[in-house]
Amino acid sequence: MLSDDRRTGARDRGQILISTLVAAVVGGLLALGASLVLVSSASNTNAPPVNKPLITYDQK
Amino acid sequence: MRRGRLGAAPDRGRLGAASPGRGRLGTPTGRGPHTAATGRGRLGTPTGRGRLGTPTGRGRLGAAADRGRLGAAARCGPLGAAVGLVVGLLVLAPVLGRGVVLSYDMVFVPDPPITGSVLGTDGSVPRAVPTELLADLLARVLPVAVVQQGLLLAVFVLAGAGAARLVPGLPGAAAAALAYAWTPYVAERLLIGHWPFLLGYAVLPWVVGAALAARHGGSLRPLLLWLAAAAAAGSTSALIATATALCVIGLRPAVRFGGVLGFAAAVNLPWIVPALARPGGVPADPAGVAAFAARSDTPFGLAGSLLTLGGIWNPATVPYGRDSALATVALVAVLAALVLGLRPVLADSPGLVVAGAGGLLLAAAGAVPGLDAVLRAVVVHVPGGGLLRDGQKLLAPAALVVALAAGHAVGRLARAPRTAPWAVLLAVLPVLALPGLAWGVGGRLAAAHYPADWLGLRAAVAQAPPGEVAALPWGTYRRLDWAGDRVVLDPLPRLLDRRTLADDALPLSGVTVHGEDPRAARVSAGLAAGERLPDLLRSAGVRYAAVHRSQPDSAATERALAGLPVLFSSRDLLLVELPGPTGSTPADRPWVAVIGLGGAVLCLGAVIVRRRPGLLRSRTPDERTGA
Numbered sequence: 001m002l003s004d005d006r007r008t009g010a011r012d013r014g015q016i017l018i019s020t021l022v023a024a025v026v027g028g029l030l031a032l033g034a035s036l037v038l039v040s041s042a043s044n045t046n047a048p049p050v051n052k053p054l055i056t057y058d059q060k
Numbered sequence: 061m062r063r064g065r066l067g068a069a070p071d072r073g074r075l076g077a078a079s080p081g082r083g084r085l086g087t088p089t090g091r092g093p094h095t096a097a098t099g100r101g102r103l104g105t106p107t108g109r110g111r112l113g114t115p116t117g118r119g120r121l122g123a124a125a126d127r128g129r130l131g132a133a134a135r136c137g138p139l140g141a142a143v144g145l146v147v148g149l150l151v152l153a154p155v156l157g158r159g160v161v162l163s164y165d166m167v168f169v170p171d172p173p174i175t176g177s178v179l180g181t182d183g184s185v186p187r188a189v190p191t192e193l194l195a196d197l198l199a200r201v202l203p204v205a206v207v208q209q210g211l212l213l214a215v216f217v218l219a220g221a222g223a224a225r226l227v228p229g230l231p232g233a234a235a236a237a238l239a240y241a242w243t244p245y246v247a248e249r250l251l252i253g254h255w256p257f258l259l260g261y262a263v264l265p266w267v268v269g270a271a272l273a274a275r276h277g278g279s280l281r282p283l284l285l286w287l288a289a290a291a292a293a294g295s296t297s298a299l300i301a302t303a304t305a306l307c308v309i310g311l312r313p314a315v316r317f318g319g320v321l322g323f324a325a326a327v328n329l330p331w332i333v334p335a336l337a338r339p340g341g342v343p344a345d346p347a348g349v350a351a352f353a354a355r356s357d358t359p360f361g362l363a364g365s366l367l368t369l370g371g372i373w374n375p376a377t378v379p380y381g382r383d384s385a386l387a388t389v390a391l392v393a394v395l396a397a398l399v400l401g402l403r404p405v406l407a408d409s410p411g412l413v414v415a416g417a418g419g420l421l422l423a424a425a426g427a428v429p430g431l432d433a434v435l436r437a438v439v440v441h442v443p444g445g446g447l448l449r450d451g452q453k454l455l456a457p458a459a460l461v462v463a464l465a466a467g468h469a470v471g472r473l474a475r476a477p478r479t480a481p482w483a484v485l486l487a488v489l490p491v492l493a494l495p496g497l498a499w500g501v502g503g504r505l506a507a508a509h510y511p512a513d514w515l516g517l518r519a520a521v522a523q524a525p526p527g528e529v530a531a532l533p534w535g536t537y538r539r540l541d542w543a544g545d546r547v548v549l550d551p552l553p554r555l556l557d558r559r560t561l562a563d564d565a566l567p568l569s570g571v572t573v574h575g576e577d578p579r580a581a582r583v584s585a586g587l588a589a590g591e592r593l594p595d596l597l598r599s600a601g602v603r604y605a606a607v608h609r610s611q612p613d614s615a616a617t618e619r620a621l622a623g624l625p626v627l628f629s630s631r632d633l634l635l636v637e638l639p640g641p642t643g644s645t646p647a648d649r650p651w652v653a654v655i656g657l658g659g660a661v662l663c664l665g666a667v668i669v670r671r672r673p674g675l676l677r678s679r680t681p682d683e684r685t686g687a
Contacts, residue, residue, distance in 0.1 A: 016477050023481035027488065030389055034495035037381040038502065054612060055537040056567045057164070059547050060376040 136224045140237035144220020147241040148213045151250070154500035158507035160205045161212070162540070162548040164377065166253025168208045170510055172196040173557035179653040180334030182559055183646040185342050185576045190330040190657065191256040191294040205507070212250070215258045216241050222265030223463045226272075226408075232471025235487040239397070240265065240463035242490040244357070244370030244390070245455055247379040247497040251504055252372065253549075254453070260297020261456045263290045267301045268412055268460065271308035275411075280316065283309075284323050284667045291327040291660070298328045299447050300419070304457045307418070308411035326663035333656035335444070337649065344446040345574040348566075349436040352573075353426030354452040358387035366423050368394050368493075369459050372452050376547070379504075380496035393489035394462055400486075401469030405461060416461035419454040426451045466490075508543040513630035514555060517606060520628035520635050521556050527603025527637075528645055531562040532621075533613035534587055536575075541610060552606055559645065561602050579645075593620035594638050601645035607634040 155161050160168045174196055176182030180189040198207045220237035227236040249257050267290060270283035283305060290301030302324040311317050325332065335342055354371040356362045357378040365371035368390040370382055381387075406413050425431040426449075438445040448454070466486065473483035496502040521529060531552040539545045553560035564575030565584060574581065579600045586596040597605060605624075607617055609632050621636050628635035 012478065016481075019478050020481040023485045027485045027492070030489075030492040033386060033389075034381070034492045037384055037386055038495040038498065040380070054567055055535060055539055055547060056569055057537060057547070058374050058376050058568050 135230060136227065136233035137221045139230055139233055140224020141217050141221035143224065143234050143237035144216040144218070144241045145213070147220065147238065148216030150498050151216065151500065152209065152212055152505075154503065155505055155507035156209055156213075157205075159509040160208055161505055161507050162543045162546065162551065163251060163505055164253040164374075164537075164547055165549050166255055167549050167551045167554050168195070168199075168204050169551055169555040170199075170204050170515065172199050172204065172554060175557065176559060176648050177553065179650075180331060180656060181648045181650055181652050183338055183649070185338070186295075186331040186334040188256065188294065189334060190292060190660075191259070193330075194292055208255075211255060211259065215246075215255070215262045218259075218262035219246075219265065222262065222269065223460065223467070225269055226265055226464055227467030227471065229471040229474070231474035231483060231487070232467040232469075235470035235483075236463045236467025238487060239393075239466035239490050240460060242494060242497060243459050243463075244368060244379060244382060244494055244497075245452075245459050247494065247501050248370060248372040248374075248377050249453065251377040251379070251501050252374055256294035257296055257453050257456075259293035260290050260300055261459070263293060263297065264301055264304060264456050265460055267305050268308055268409065271305040271411075272409055274316070274320075275309045280320070281667055281670070283320065285664075287320070287324050288327045288660075288664050288667075291324070291330075295328070295331050295444075296447055296453055298324065300454060300456050302328075303418075304412065304415040307415040308409055310411060323663060323667070327660045329659040330653075330656040333659075334652045337652050339646070340578065341443065342446060343576055344439045344449065346436050346440050347571055348446075348449050348573040349426050349432060349439050351566075351568055351571055352450040353432065354423050355427065357382045358390070359383065360387060360391060362424060362427050364391055366420060366452070366455065366458075367391070369455055369462065370452075371423065371455075373450060379494060380502040381494060382496070386493050386495070389489060390493035393466070393486070393493055396486055396489075397462055397466035397469050399469075400472060401465035401467065402461070404468045405464045408464075412457065412464075413461055416458035419457045422448060422454045423451040423458075504546075506544045506546070508540075510551075510555075511542050511632065513633050514551075516630065517628050517633045517635055518555050518557070521558055521604065521606070524604060524627055524635075524637070527558070527642070528601055529556055529558050529560045529604045529606050530583075530597050530600075530602040531560055532593075532605050532607045533611050533617040534563050534583060535611070535613070536563045536565060536567060538608060538611055550608075552608075556606070558604075560606075561597075561600060593617070594624065598638050598640055599643045601643040603638055603642050605636050605638060607636070608632065609634055 149156075160170075162168070172178075172192075172195075174193065177184050178188065178193045178196055180186040195207055195211065198210075202210075220241045223240035224233035224237040227233045246258065246261070249255075249261070263286060267283065267286045270278075270286045274280045274283045287298070287301055287305060291298040302321070305320060305324075306317060309316060309320060352373045354362060354366060355373055355375065356365045357370045357372065357375070358365045358368060360368070362371060364387070365382075368387065370378065370390075372378065382390075402413070421431075422435075425435045435448060435451070439449050470483045470487045473479040473486060491498075500506065529552075531550050536550065537547050538550050539547060540551075550562055553562045561577075561579060561583070563584065564577045564580050566573040566575070583596055583600055587593070594605075604627070605621055607621065608614060609618065618634065621634075624636040624638060626634065626636050
């Protein structure tokens, strides 16, 4: 039979494990989304068209 | 050298005091008192102020606790610097060692000449005084690309170290460093080329740390030195730093408040004197208030964009991902930081929170009906009011509040094993919310080397008889094929060792914000009226015309100058002389620099060499009450 301390310790470890897993899943999904944004942005970095009639401050 | 001196000063006393016990107290045991000091009980007590490394808590916490805290604080700074360095390398990696970065208003040129524009003596608006002067002096001893990239890297290192020093505990300090160095604000200002603002942004946490120390009885000298550093980063940086410092130290005692304000005014003389002495003042086009008002760059509108520390007026400089679902991550990160970590920031420094809220309000003012009219009146009628025009730049104190709150939140979560994974997640959320800052802001920063013909043109101008040069075609911005065809302010006026007349209007899609140079305005009006270009330039006092041959309107400009003596010609550049009498040009006024720079140097020198710390030390609350 497990003592109260050991049961509590096991419960804590379980909660820490679950917390870690959830945080890791959330973080992983966010990292995946961020990577997708970065990849799509990298494919969008071609030089903009030149010789527009006027070069303005707010052109890319 | 400068950074070392300024950076060392605020810490010297405290770190020196901490050193005897640091080895022992730096261990987890030693962190005990420090950790305790970050607990809830501290929040409502005066001892809580000690968390920020100020001397106030020294007597209350006891020497051992103080040494423990200071030992931890001593480690937080280097950790933050390391985080900032990693961030800086991640952001600047594509440009490091590959030439100079030219992006919108960021223009560096090889072997920059020290001109009247840089000194503020030529009557132009002293926007870059004295920051460009300091950068140009550095470029006398180092390659300009090294200077530029060193300054940009220093932004991240200083920002990270400064923010980290204000949060106790290594996890929180690292999180604060990351949250302050990795923001949409940094991305947008970096892309638009406002590197002096970013230097001011990096100095701000050091100003706040020194102001907190002064408020709690420490020496005023570190605060004054950091305010001088902010002044070196230009008018906007100085405005933000001074206002924030005054909020932090508070109105009382009035002598200290007035002294700090007076010193700040003195070290900002290098740009204040030219601005005040400028004939006609510094007129501001009211159209600029709406044009440069903060804008929504996320799906959450203006409020959400500003709260997540973005919202720059220029949509072309918004980093990738801000308008995507990742903005939700940014909003969650900021809200989580504020909910979990704002309270200790508020307890430590209510003045900083006030400054952050004020900055947020001013940032939004240009886009809020009612407030925009007030802002317009201030910009147009109040001397120096133009500094408030591009309001989003005033978010810097709010960014620091959010970063410190994030640091406290992460520190709090990291203390319990069950919540530690969430601390890690919260700490990295700034990066996950804004991946577009990495790798040269998503590949939008690039470095280049000036082609040889640019230096050839400069040499040709240097050999020509005296006379002013005009930069043509008449326009403010260029796309240079050798620099990636990105929009950049014309580098010619910075490159040439002559007074150069250039268009200073700011053309935007749909509106043009007029500049401040009356001679440039006359040329613009003359061109619009169809006057002959050579006559127009000569009447404006111009003797030479330097023409970019690969810009819009280049062909028409060359046709207008056909038949004139050619002094230099290459594929991309042309220099012609405009024979005949020329109109008068404004005289240089060296006294402006003598008074401005001289006054600032004298004031700074007085603070540096002052040997009697009592004269620069604030009184503690106990001393003030006679306890």
